[in-house]
Amino acid sequence: MTVLAGVRAAIIDLDGTMLDTLPDFQVAINRMRADFDLAPISQQQIGLMVGKGSEHLIHSVLSLDYNEAALAPLLAPALASYQRHYLDINGQHSALYPDVIAGLQALRAQGLRLACVTNKPIAFAKPLLEMKGLAPYFELVYGGDSLPRKKPDPLPLQTVCRDFAMAPATVVAIGDSQNDAMAARAAGCPVLTVPYGYNHGQAIHATDSDGIVDTLLDAANQIRFHN
Numbered sequence: 001m002t003v004l005a006g007v008r009a010a011i012i013d014l015d016g017t018m019l020d021t022l023p024d025f026q027v028a029i030n031r032m033r034a035d036f037d038l039a040p041i042s043q044q045q046i047g048l049m050v051g052k053g054s055e056h057l058i059h060s061v062l063s064l065d066y067n068e069a070a071l072a073p074l075l076a077p078a079l080a081s082y083q084r085h086y087l088d089i090n091g092q093h094s095a096l097y098p099d100v101i102a103g104l105q106a107l108r109a110q111g112l113r114l115a116c117v118t119n120k121p122i123a124f125a126k127p128l129l130e131m132k133g134l135a136p137y138f139e140l141v142y143g144g145d146s147l148p149r150k151k152p153d154p155l156p157l158q159t160v161c162r163d164f165a166m167a168p169a170t171v172v173a174i175g176d177s178q179n180d181a182m183a184a185r186a187a188g189c190p191v192l193t194v195p196y197g198y199n200h201g202q203a204i205h206a207t208d209s210d211g212i213v214d215t216l217l218d219a220a221n222q223i224r225f226h227n
């Protein structure tokens with residue numbers, strides 16, 4: 001059992017932690033690929049590339065078909081196409097993971113303050129949180145382009161700790177990938193990971209964290225029992 005005492009706030013990841021957004025990613029990416037006369041790709045392929053923000057994602061997608069020199073001039077128009085298509089379908093094909101709302105309710109009921117930190121662009125993240133009924137739980141939301149550096153850099157987590165005026169040791173990060181765990185370690189925040197998201201094809205057990213939780217409700221229970 002994970003021991004997390006003295007935790008007063010939680011920073012929760014979005015893609016792969018609260019929402020299974022891979023189907024949205026797939027539709028938007030394949031519409032972009034169609035614009036460039038490229039064949040569709042699978043959710044499994046895309047799941048290996050999600051987690052480090054849009055620029056990294058589109059670079060990885062184009063790398064399937066082009067070498068570095070050939071893709072360089074395509075990056076900006078492909079990103080623009082992808083962003084347009086993603087905003088068109090944002091949330092239409094994505095679903096909440098089990099016990100996300102129950103977990104957020106339990107965390108709030110325990111008096112924890114909540115922030116969402118995602119590498120998704122803020123223009124995608126905000127309407128998605130609204131549409132899925134998640135927005136009311138979060139005092140703060142930072143997207144991948146809200147600050148000069150994104151996860152795995154600790155800056156977004158450090159910013160939340162500063163905003164909340166809380167020591168990092170009292171702010172737990174909860175996420176599905178090594179980007180979340182590395183950011184948390186570097187910021188000095190405890191970190192819990194969920195095993196069901198996207199971790200670049202790697203088992204979450206290979207990621208350094210303070211514990212693996214089945215759901216956000218499980219996370220809430222482990223924090224509560226040790227406060």
Ligand SMILES: O=C(O)COP(=O)(O)O
Binds near residue numbers: 014053118
């Ligand atoms: O959009 C991404 O690259 C991943 O977003 P996440 O940080 O919410 O997992």
Ligand SMILES: [Mg+2]
Binds near residue numbers: 051197198
């Ligand atoms: Mg994630």
